[in-house]
Amino acid sequence: MVVPEIAYTRTMLPNGLTLVVHEDHKAPVVAVSVWYHVGSGDEPKGKSGLAHLFEHLMFSGSEHHKGSFFAPFELAGATGMNGTTGFDRTNYFETVPTTALDMALWMESDRMGHLLGAIGQKELDTQRGVVQNEKRQGENAPYGRVYQNILSNIYPANHPYQHDIIGSMQDLNGASLADVKQWFRDRYGAANAVIVLAGDITPAQAKEKVVKYFGDIPAGPPVPRQQPWITPLAKSTRGVQHDHVSQTRIYRTWVVPQLGTDDLISLRLAATVLGGGRTSRLYQRLVYQDKLADNVSAGVSPLALTGQFQINANVRKGVDAAKVESVIADELNKFLIEGPTQDELDRAKVVYRASLVRRLEKVGDKAQMLASGQLYLGDPGAYKKDQQRVDAATVGSVKASADRWLTKGDYLLTVLPGSNDFDPQAEDAKVVPLPDAQGRPEPKLPAAQQYVVSESEVDRAKGVPQVTHFPELRFPKLERGKLKNGIEVVLAQHYTVPVTQIYLQFDGGYAADEGRKLGTASFAASLMGESTKSLDALEVAKRTQRLGAIMGVSCGLDTCSALLNTLNDQLKPSLALFADIVRNPAFTADDIERVRAQRLAHIAQEKVDPASLAERMLPPLLYGHDHAYRIPFTGTGSEASIKSLTADDLEAFRRDWLRPDNVKILVAGDTTLKEITPQLDAVFGDWRAPSAPLPKKNIAKVADQAKPRVFLIDRPKAPQSLILAGLLAPSSKAINAIDIDIANRAFGGTFTSRLNMNLREEKRWSYGAGSGLVGALGQRPFQMYASVQADKTTESALEMEKEAVAIVGAKPLTAQEVDKVRSSILRGLSGSFETTGSVIGAVDNIVKYGRPDDYVQTLEQRIEAVSVSSAQAAIDEIVKPRALTWVIVGDLKKIEQPVRELGLGKVHVLDAEGQLVR
Structure with a gap:
């Protein structure tokens, strides 16, 4: 599998602003991504949350555009517009029609160079309130208070990552207008920023426009750069936290090296082998074999100063969490002794490459990749070096990295369901952070440079540039055909990356639960991603992984869909496996019981999440108990119905609804109807419908409520x-x-x-x-x-x-x-x-x-x-x-x-x- 390259040019403007440009003319849009090298890790003691609060203030308007930053972009049809704050950076991004690029650059440059006059106490108080409600909303969600607990127990108090990005209520309340204005003056200069333009533009056009709008903005004072500080725990520690959750969850976290290192990539591959989905060792052992957990995963957080390696597991109801801990330790120990097998490593590499290929489809994603490489590592093409590290990884190198870092101390946090009168604020007060540590490296100033600004050509008094014309819409003409058994095929030719997507759209959906046990449709769909009549669940998952494919069956309100997302060079074998999943699900007893336990755990979790709980309650109240839409909008059904579902129920649903006379095949990708139809015929053309007629659904009109x-x-x-x-x-x-x-x-x-x-x-x-x-x-x-x-x-x-x-x-x-x-x-x-x-x-x-x-x-x-x-x-x-x-x-x-x-x-x-x- 060849990973397409993101070709780019890089220029530094005289004022220190770094410009990276990537040409991609497949759509008449340009992604604009502005990254500032400042994040929560740069906040002084007692000022936690200041970087994120300031990100919000940057959307409040600027000196030459009063009011919401979003308004001109909404008028221009911008997509993917937002801003985020991390430990090491703050970024702002949007994708705009090519003809709206001047407007976007005017807006971004106005807030970079002309912000302070637009920030007053009212703006500060407004965004402080918004951020505090963002914090409350996060903490009100299940497991929403976990991250600060982990950070407090894996990093010393003087580490830049010791507090979470959103900060504390006390520090947010204490942030003054003087604080935020000084934050801007110290850190938001042009020399501390990277701007990436990716899409329908040439490097020459990009440079001309960026110089025009940004060239007069001062470089700003030199910004000290935090230095990597990897602080592995000397010994393993543990903690317990209670929360409004329905299920015990275990988090085990190690401090590991930062992004841009060989070890971090090796650890990412190790995480895939240990906990990267259904084929992983931990999932196989805890979920499939021992049936102690409903889910388990492992992953790496790649940060600029250090990284985190984490394993987490949802403990099955009625299981002692200590047993899950023991199995995690056992499987980790085996991995440290043996390392991955060659097959495990090969599959992990395919997963990495396939994920990268899919990210290259959107210009916004490519802009983010180039910006992060430049900001953190001084190299927009850093993604290629990571891919080279993946390609070069061996069983021995992955094992060696795991030996170096996963044998050090870790922090194990167990989150338990709280009692009905549980008080989260009292629980938070119990978290005692680690003390300061010796050896923190001093921040370093960038190499001294002489920066100059150009004279502005922009008369900002005229306001935001008006966008008067827009590119024409490009959308492929649909082509229709039929398989030899009559199944209709609808094709949209579309080439961006070497990937083809295929949907099998069945009439059915949650509404097809009518007359059945609620949740049947969703439950049956979930099981169709497990075993087939000729392949067990592990083999299905392994083959999918080797192909770099994504496939599965799911349901919405009115339809069920089987999805195949495959790399073009693996289309034929992927289609064969996909057809086996759709046509020959086994509904084995082991699969049913495993998925049943997961589904019951999920329903229980929905009942402690405010948004999901409300979504469960509303449908029967709106539609009544005899309507097909009465099922919770999550599709999960009720605990009683899920407990009673049998293999016969699931097979009956599949037979009644997921059948060849009730499906249309939709295709999008780099193919033609002439090319794809024979390939679809080979796997679906001999599919025969049952003799029973298709069922009906009651979606009759419901009267409005007479009273609120x-x-x-x-x-x-x-x-x-x-x-x-x-x-x-x-x-x-x-x-x-x-x-x-x-x-x-x-x-x-x-x-x-x-x-x-x-x-x-x-x-x-x-x-x-x-x-x-x-x-x-x-x-x-x-x-x-x-x-x-x-x-x-x-x-x-x-x-x-x-x-x-x-x-x-x-x-x-x-x-x-x-x-x-x-x-x-x-x-x-x-x-x-x-x-x-x-x-x-x-x-x-x-x-x-x-x-x-x-x-x-x-x-x-x-x-x-x-x-x-x-x-x-x-x-x-x-x-x-x-x-x-x-x-x-x-x-x-x-x-x-x-x-x-x-x-x-x-x-x-x-x-x-x-x-x-x-």
């Missing part, structure tokens, strides 16, 4: 409440489906939508609020949602209700809102179908919802036809405040009485099973 209702679910001591409010919307097949989509985006489906701007940016009660629609052949669920700080639960619900009332009443959609969303979709079309996966996803929807083959090619005119009145008519059809069904998950001691007094509707209290408590 509120259902509360208790989550004691929760720092946040999860609010979910549901209504029913027309089918995805509705003639006004695009009007519905545009109206929803304006209301709650974009960053600058009404709901998000209210609860996040104005009130700062939430990390994010919005609304969304789930695709469906029947009535779709329309949901408003927000995770909000616990003490603002009633206020937040009231604001959500006010927004719902206003949009169908006193504050209807405006022309500006509709134009903004319409423009965003239209201008984003050119970059929406860059990957093979996005193309086949579009084909999937065309086929599923019976849309014309030229649906994508005619999207522009369909979107342009949406008017303010038609969008308003769509939202009026859906948003009926007096029919809302509310599900709120939070600490009832704090929120129940205030919610009752609010008068949203009649209040009921449910338990985690959905049973009425009061």
Whole structure:
């Protein structure tokens, strides 16, 4: 397997800014990636979270563009836009239509060179509140407080990585306006940044534009670079943490070398052999053989100063965690003695290479790879050196690296389910960090250089450059054919990387559980990735791994899909294995019991995760108990039904629904109908349908609720409440489906939508609020949602209700809102179908919802036809405040009485099973 190269040019501007350019003209888009060499590891003591807080401030606007940074990008149709903070860097990125590149560079340069005048106390307080709710939301999720515990116990207190990136509440509260402004002055100069442009642009064009927009920005003061400091533990230690979880989990973590080293790559290969999926030693032993765990994995975190090697395992219910610990130690010891086998190492190498090939499909991913190589190692092509390290790895070298690092001390953390009155804040107070250590290397200043700025050619007083024209949409014409048994084939020719994707789309889905045990569809699909009638589960997994393929069966609400994602040079053997999985699942007793245990554990975990719990409760409340859509939207079913499923149940589902007269084969990749049809015929052409007729599903129309209702679910001591409010919307097949989509985006489906701007940016009660629609052949669920700080639960619900009332009443959609969303979709079309996966996803929807083959090619005119009145008519059809069904998950001691007094509707209290408590 040959890994395609990411060709690039690199230039340093006179002001010290490093520019890396990669040409890729397959789509009319350019990825813009700006990386600053500053992260949470650079924060002084008592200022934890400052780097991440500042990342948020960088989206608040700049001196020449007041207001949200997202707004111009939404109008220009940007995709993949965000920013992230790590221990060692902060990055900002977006992919824009080629014609919007000047706008993007203007925006990025304005906040790099002209930010401080736009940051005041109001902006700081707003983003501080948003970040604190991001922290609460993370900690409110199962296992959400684990990472800080691990960092406190593997790194000395004076190590740059000793505190987590988001920081402490105390330090966030203490961050002053002077602190954040000085942070910018000290670290956000041009010489401390890398900008990568990847996509539809030449190096000459890129340099001209970057010099124009960034050339006048000062280099900034020299920024001291933190130096690698690998601090392996002298001895093994252990800790225990309680949390709102349903299942005991074990984390075992070692400190290992940093990225760019031979050892780290060898350890990554070792992690694949030990815990990289179903073929790995730990998975085979703990999940398949001894049946002590429901899942186990191993992985490496590649960081600039040091790395982490971690094994984690979900302990099966009723099993002593000490037994799992013992097996992990036993398998690790065997590995240290023997090393990997040649076959294990070869398969691990294929996994690495195949993953790299797939990452090369998106210009955004390639930009990230080039930027990280340049920022951390001074080499945009560092990914190639890592691939060379993989190719050169031997059984002996992998064993030697494991011997060097996995025989040192480690930290073993056991996370246990907390009691009902468990207080996470009290638990956090028990975590005592390691003391300071000797030997921390001093940060080093970069080599002294003379930087100069150029005179600006940009009149920033004119504001953001307007984008007046956009590239044409490129989407392949669909081709249709048939196999010799009549199965329809739909092909979209699309070449980006040497990969082909094949979907088998079956009518069915979770809705096919109607008349069966809830969760049958999802359970049967999961088992179809296990053994076949001729191959056991281990052999299926090994063959898949050797091929570098991804394959499996899954279900959504209305359909089940079998997916094959294969490298082109392995298409024939991959298709043969894929067909065996689809046509000949064995449903063995061992597989059923193993997957049953995993599914029951997953359901239990859903019941302690606020968002998943709410998603489990809402469907039967919206649709009633006789409708095909009453199943939890997670598809997992109920514990009682999963416990009772038999091999006969699963085979009956497969026989009834996953059959050749109920399937269409969708293909996207570098092939033709003439080439692919014989290959598909060879494995599916002789597939014969059973004589029994296809079953039917009840997706009849459901009436709106006569009155609003509120259902509360208790989550004691929760720092946040999860609010979910549901209504029913027309089918995805509705003639006004695009009007519905545009109206929803304006209301709650974009960053600058009404709901998000209210609860996040104005009130700062939430990390994010919005609304969304789930695709469906029947009535779709329309949901408003927000995770909000616990003490603002009633206020937040009231604001959500006010927004719902206003949009169908006193504050209807405006022309500006509709134009903004319409423009965003239209201008984003050119970059929406860059990957093979996005193309086949579009084909999937065309086929599923019976849309014309030229649906994508005619999207522009369909979107342009949406008017303010038609969008308003769509939202009026859906948003009926007096029919809302509310599900709120939070600490009832704090929120129940205030919610009752609010008068949203009649209040009921449910338990985690959905049973009425009061």
